[in-house]
Amino acid sequence: MDIAKVQAALPQRHPLLLVDRVLNMEPGRSIETIKAVTASDPCYADVPVGAEIGAYAYPVSLLIESFGQSAALLWLGDEAAADGSVLLFLGAREYRVEGRAYPGDVVRHVVHLEQVVADTAFATGESWVGDTRIAHIGSLMAARRPKDAVGTTSNEEDRHVRT
Amino acid sequence: MSELEQRYAELREIIAEVLEIEPEELTDSGDFAEEYQADSLRAIEILARIDKHFKVEIPQSELPELRNLKATFDAVSRHAGWQG
Numbered sequence: 001m002d003i004a005k006v007q008a009a010l011p012q013r014h015p016l017l018l019v020d021r022v023l024n025m026e027p028g029r030s031i032e033t034i035k036a037v038t039a040s041d042p043c044y045a046d047v048p049v050g051a052e053i054g055a056y057a058y059p060v061s062l063l064i065e066s067f068g069q070s071a072a073l074l075w076l077g078d079e080a081a082a083d084g085s086v087l088l089f090l091g092a093r094e095y096r097v098e099g100r101a102y103p104g105d106v107v108r109h110v111v112h113l114e115q116v117v118a119d120t121a122f123a124t125g126e127s128w129v130g131d132t133r134i135a136h137i138g139s140l141m142a143a144r145r146p147k148d149a150v151g152t153t154s155n156e157e158d159r160h161v162r163t
Numbered sequence: 164m165s166e167l168e169q170r171y172a173e174l175r176e177i178i179a180e181v182l183e184i185e186p187e188e189l190t191d192s193g194d195f196a197e198e199y200q201a202d203s204l205r206a207i208e209i210l211a212r213i214d215k216h217f218k219v220e221i222p223q224s225e226l227p228e229l230r231n232l233k234a235t236f237d238a239v240s241r242h243a244g245w246q247g
Contacts, residue, residue, distance in 0.1 A: 117211040118223045
């Protein structure tokens with residue numbers, strides 16, 4: 001699946017479309033995707049000249065989002081961007097950061113869909129740079145809800161990230 | 164510990180983990196929402212973990228019944244056909 005198909009399948013848009021390509025997918029079971037990190041990514045806009053290399057470590061929040069978008073492609077396929085519903089990232093449990101990605105790296109996500117209960121998906125997996133695992137995801141939760149059901153005043157669908 | 168007591172202890176651990184409290188803090192009748200500030204998403208997470216751990220599917224329509232540990236255990240027992 002190339003970027004044109006990814007763009008058509010996901011509701012996210014530039015600069016928050018964080019999946020560049022789908023390498024392979026076993027529908028309903030697993031997916032392998034890539035996200036190339038470059039120095040022109042908006043997250044590096046404010047890094048000052050002379051900053052240490054650590055300032056260029058790709059933000060973990062965006063790495064989780066990228067993994068989540070990969071999980072959405074696996075879970076919903078072409079229907080992720082379907083009208084009338086929104087995708088919500090609910091949270092991640094046992095997310096372990098084991099390394100970092102830097103501009104020039106290609107991050108590869110391997111995602112397994114574990115369960116879908118009440119229109120809520122539970123995924124697990126890993127993120128890699130080459131042969132180095134940079135993150136282990138114990139459980140990522142995402143939900144699909146009707147647009148009307150997602151009010152702007154409700155804090156129930158709050159975001160929780162536990163690393 | 165009988166088999167049922169063992170399962171009850173396992174369920175207590177699963178729910179406590181989702182609610183982010185210690186198992187011993189979770190009482191039999193403590194309301195998940197009122198006493199432990201659980202929202203509807205935590206309830207779905209509990210449902211999913213029960214499904215995975217005990218291989219027991221509780222219909223989504225019964226979510227409102229899963230208010231406390233005892234009620235949840237009763238629902239799991241009923242759907243799993245466990246004998247008391």
